[in-house]
Amino acid sequence: MVYFQFVFAAITLILIAGALLGRMNFHAWMIFVPLWLTFSYTITAYSIWCPTGWLAKKGIIDYSGGYVIHLSSGVAGFTAAFWVGPRANKDRERFPPNNILLMLAGAGLLWMGWTGFNGGDPYTVSVDASLAVLNTHVCTATSLLVWLLLDIMFFGKPSVIGAIQGMITGLVCITPAAGVVQGWAAIIMGILSGSIPWYTMMVLHKKISFLKHVDDTMAIFHTHAIAGSLGGILTGIFAEPKLCRIFYLVPEWEHYIGLLNGFHDNRAGAGFKQLGVQLLGILFVVFVNVIMTSIICVLIRLVVPLRLSEEELSTGDDAIHGEEAYALWGDGEKYESRHDSFYGADQEIPHSTKSGGAGGQVEMA
Template sequence: MAANFTTPWLDTGDNAWQLTAASLVALQSVPGLVVLYAGIMRSKWAINSAFMAFYGFAATLITWVLWAYKMGFGIYMLPFVGRPGPVVTMAQELEQSCLPSAALCQNFPLSTMVYFQFVFAAITIVIMAGAFLGRMNFHAWMIFVPLWITFSYTIGAYSLWGGGFLFQRGVIDYSGGYVIHISSGTAGFVGAHWIGPRLAADREDSRPNNILCVLIGAGILWIGWNGFNGGDPYAASADAGAAVLNTNVATAMSLLCWTICDMIYYKKPSVLGAVQGMVTGLVAITPAAGVVAGWGAICIGFASGTIPWLSMNIMGKKVAYFRKIDDTLGVFHTHMVAGFVGGMCVGLFATVEGCAAFGLTNPGGAIEGNGKQVYLQLYGALFVIAWNMVWTSLIMCFIKYVLRIPLRMSEAELLAGDDAIHGEAAYVLGPCEAHEHLLAGHYIKRSETGPGELGMGGAIIGHDPHAGAAHEKSATGNGTGSSEIKHD
C-alpha cells in the first residue's frame, strides 16, 4: 500500500472545492447545454446540435493540455499571450499551481488548475455553438474549435486572468464576463455572418421539440454556475460564498424582470423567455460576482433582465442587419450584450471590501469614488470585442478559402438534418414508416392534416378512433391514397 503523499503547500479544503467547482462547470456543458440544445432546436437538428457541444468539449480539452493552457496562464511571451506548451507529465500534474505572469500561486496542484480553466474554455466554445446551430458544416466545426481556442480564447484569458496587460492595468473580470461571454457572443455573431443563415423554413418554424429538456438543461446551467463563479477566488474562501449568493440573487432578479417584460409586451409569460432572462442574469453577474454587494447584484439583475430583453426583442427584430444575421439562439444578446452590461456594472458597483476579499488592490468602482474603473472596464470590453471580430473572421476565412471546406452544409443536408449528417435520429418512436418524417422534424401544419388524424402543434400524432371505417380502410393502404402525408 502506497504511503500518503503530503506537501506543505496543499490545502485539501481548497483543492476539494476547486475540483467540485470545476465539475459543476463541466456539468453545465455536458449534459447541461447538450440537453438544452437538443431540446430547443427542431427535432431534425437535435442530434447535430447536441453533438456540436459534445465534440467542442472534447476537442477543447486535448487542445488545452497540449498547448493552450500555457498560452492562457503560462510564462510571458507577449503582453496578451503566454508561451505555448504541454502539461502532460506527472511531475507537472503534481506540482503546485502558479500563474507566473500574475505572480500568484494556489494551494492546490497544477492539474486542478488546468482542469478548472479547461471547463471555462470548453463552455465558451459550447455557448458559441448556439449561434451556429442548424446549418454549420460539422467538418468545419471540427477544425474551427482548436483554432479559435488557440488564437482567440487564450488571448482574452491571458490578458485578463493570466497576468497580461489588461490584468496589469486593473480591468476586473471576476469569472468570465469578458473572457467567456463577450468573446463567445461576439464570435458567435461574427461567425454566423460568415456561415450564412439556416433554411428559410427552419427560421420561420423554429419551435423547440422539447421544452422540458430545455428546462432541465437550464436548471443544470443555473446550479452549475455556483461553481462557475464560486470557484474563481481559487480557495474555499468567504468571497466564494459571497460570489455564490450574489450569482443566484442576480439571476433570480433577471428572470423576474424578463418575465415581466414579456407579459407587458407580449401579454404572456414565456418559459423560453424566462430561460433567456436566467441566462442573461448569470452572464451579467459573472464579471462582478465577488466584488459587488447584494444590493449591487439586485441592480445587475434588473439591468440584465431589461437591457438584453430590449436588445433581443426590439433591436434584434426591427434593425435590418440583426434580422439578416442568423444567430440561432440569440447568443449576441444573451452573452455579448449581457456580458457588456455586467462588465460596466463592475465599474459602477464594485466595492472596496469585495475587491480586497478577492485579492485585488482596486479601490472599488464609481460608488466608491473610483470613476476610472468605468473607463477601464470599457477599455477591456472593447479589446475583447475587437480581437474576436478580427480573429473569428480570419479563422472562418482560412477554413473556407484556404482549406476549401464549406462553412455551411449542403442544401440536401439542410433539408434532411440529423439523418443525413450523422445517420441517427433523436427520437425513434417505432416502426411507423408513414410518420418517419416526423423523426426528422418535418412538421405538418394543421391545415394539411389529413382526415381522421389528430394534430398537435402542427405535427401528426395519431389517428382519430372515431373517424369511421372508411378512413380506417384507407389508412391501411386499401383505399385510394387519402392517407398520404404532406410534408411542409
C-alpha cells in the same frame, strides 16, 4: 485549477456553437475549434486573467468570465454566424423548442452549476466565494422575474422560454462581478440584465436590418455579448474595493475602485478610471474576436465549405451523422440507419406474422 480553466474554455466554444446550429459543416467546425481556442480565446484569457496580461496590469475586473467567456462567445458566435450564413428558410421561420420540460431540466442544471462556476473561482472556501454564490442567485432570480414581467406587459403571457432567457442573462451579467459587489448591487444588476437584453432581443433586433440578417440561432449575441458587456460596465460602477482586494490579494492600491465607491471616498478619478478600464476591456475583446474569428472562418473556407449544402440542410442530421436526434417513426414505417442496424441497407428486416391456424404458430418471414 488547470481543469477548471479548461472547462471554461470548453464552455465558451459550446456557446459559440449555439449561434451556428442547423447549418455549419461539421468538418469545418472540427477545424474551427482548435484554431479559435489557440488564436482568440487564449489572447483574451491571458490579457485579462494572467497577472502579466496588459489589461490585468491596468486593473480590469472580470471575476469569473463575463469578458473572457460570455462576451467572447457572444461576439465570436455572431461573427461566425455572419460568415457561415443563415439556416434554411423553413427553419428560420419556425423553430419551436422540441421539449420544454427537458429545457426546464437543463435550465435547472445550468443554474445549479453556475454556483460552482462563480463560487469556485477563488479556488477556496471563503467569504468571497460565499458572497459570489449568493450574488449569483440573487441577480439571476431578479433577472428572471423582470424578464417575465416584461413578457406579461408587452405580450400578455409569461413563457418558460422567456423565463429561461432571463435566467441566463442574469447569470451572465453577475459573472464578472459575483464576488466583488454587495447584495443590493446584485439586485440592481438583475433588474438591468432582465430588461436591457430583453429590449435588444425583442425590440432592437427586429428594427436593425444587420441584426436580422445574421442568423444567431440561440440569440447568443443578446444573452451573452450584451449581458456580458452590461455586467462588465456595472462591475466598474459597483465594485467594492475591499472585496476586490480580498479576491485579487492586493494591498491598498489605486485600482479596483468602483465608480460609486470612488464618489463615496472622494476618489471619483479612480472610479472613472476603473470604469474606463472596463470599457477598454469590452472594446479589446470585441476587436480580437471579430478579427480573429473572421480570419479563421475565411481560412477554413479555403479548405472545406463552412456551410452545409442545401440538400444536406433539407435532410438534416441523417445526412451528416447517419442518425437523427429525434427519430419519429411509427405504424407502418420502417426505421433504417446506415450505422446502427445489424442488417444491410438493402436487406429487408425480418418481421413476425401470426398464422391463421388453430395452433397460433408464428412464422418468421
